[in-house]
Amino acid sequence: MNTAILLLAHGSRIAEANDAARIIAARVKEITQYDIVEVAFREQHLPNIQQGVDNCVAQGARRILLVPYFLYLGAHVQEDLPEELEEAKQRHPGIEMTLGRHLGPHPKLAEIVVERIAESLTDTGWH
Numbered sequence: 001m002n003t004a005i006l007l008l009a010h011g012s013r014i015a016e017a018n019d020a021a022r023i024i025a026a027r028v029k030e031i032t033q034y035d036i037v038e039v040a041f042r043e044q045h046l047p048n049i050q051q052g053v054d055n056c057v058a059q060g061a062r063r064i065l066l067v068p069y070f071l072y073l074g075a076h077v078q079e080d081l082p083e084e085l086e087e088a089k090q091r092h093p094g095i096e097m098t099l100g101r102h103l104g105p106h107p108k109l110a111e112i113v114v115e116r117i118a119e120s121l122t123d124t125g126w127h
Contacts, residue, residue, distance in 0.1 A: 002062035004036035005029075006052050008081060009069045011041030018045045021069055030044040036061050042076055042084075049081075057095060064095060065090075067104040071109075110113045 005028060021039045029037035033098035036059045040052025047055060049066075056064050066085060070077050085099050103109065121127065 002036065002060045003034060003063045003065065004038065004059065005032070005034050005067045006031045006049075006056055006058035006064055007037070008049060008052070008066055008084075009039060009041050009070050010076065011043045011045035013044050015045065024069065035059075042080060048079050049084040050088060050091070053092065053095075053097070057092055061075060064097045066097060067100040070102045071104070073102060073104065 005025075007021060007028065009018065010020055018039075018041065021041070025037050025039045030032075036056055038047075038052050038055050040047050040049045040055075042049060053064060053066075055123045065083070066088075066106055068077050068081055085097060089095075089097055
């Protein structure tokens with residue numbers, strides 16, 4: 001069965017700021033080797049979430065895992081994204097869809113923060 005990964009990002013008015021989500025999606029595709037890995041944005045930028053679902057379906061997806069690229073369990077993750085999922089399910093009743101876990105306080109994120117601290121200290125010369 002063709003499974004798609006749809007990475008859901010917040011979105012920014014600054015177009016270049018949205019490139020980070022696309023870079024992450026490309027890396028996810030390389031690592032997982034899923035044929036369909038797309039990005040959609042909750043606000044400010046296209047494709048929006050419904051268009052992202054449509055893009056996955058157009059590529060032959062029969063199942064879509066919508067993955068929130070969000071740090072916090074805020075209103076978007078708790079309310080808005082489930083509403084988007086329900087709308088998408090109604091629009092594509094023959095497609096299985098589910099909402100994955102947001103990033104949250106995953107231990108690897110702390111490792112990344114420690115790396116960024118070390119880089120910043122090096123950049124400032126504060127060894």
